[in-house]
Amino acid sequence: MSMESLVWAMTSARTDGPLERLILIYLADGTQSDESFAMPEEEPLAELAGVSVEAVINAVDRMKSRGLLEAQAGRWYIASPIAPPIALPPGRSPKAQIDPEDRDWIYERDGHQCLRCGGAALSIDHVIPESLGGPTDRTNFQTLCRVCNSWKGTKLGAEFDYRRKVARS
Structure with a gap:
């Protein structure tokens, strides 16, 4: 899609x-x-x-x-009407792309699966959302599937940092 x-x-x-x-x-x-x-x-x-x-x-x-x-x-x-691309608000730049090397490292660290549900349609999530001042480096990324990443949105708190699962393994 x-x-x-x-x-x-x-x-x-x-x-x-x-x-x-x-x-x-x-x-x-x-x-x-x-x-x-x-x-x-x-x-x-x-x-x-x-x-x-x-x-x-x-x-x-x-x-x-x-x-x-x-x-x-x-x-x-x-049955979706394809909407025109969404314009960014004035003064807001598009999100920076994650370096492919970092992406590979994060997926490897997290076992190539969603840390919340174990799914495989993977994406990278900012533990502390970029929009809330979170850093854009490896220290703030975790692997979630697209559904879990969307569900998490901009939620904050230790209960939404699924990297703890990797650290305990």
Whole structure:
């Protein structure tokens, strides 16, 4: 899925609460090059969200009935209007890219898996968010999957520093 579509799923999609938003981000993250996805099993989604399987089934049904999810020729699609790129506020520069060497080092340190859930669709998270003054070096990075990174957002506190798992191993 394009970055614009993923941003739309995370911020602008008309969802009915955080469970639907999480489902939408999960689906957006797993789309194929044709923008379609296989409907995922409800159990892993329920476990990820910390809710019952029935809650996931009901949320998906509501999303289908509102036209947010569509089925065509045996594949599923997210009905997302692709938004134009989001302009940065005046005076704000784009985030610095993480040095590829640092990225490799961080993934290696963290065992090439999400430190929160063990998933594999990896991204690098700032333990102390850059927007809140966190440094942009190895000392402030941890490996999270895209869903957990999105869920964590700009939360602060020791309970959101999953590097402790690596230090104890």
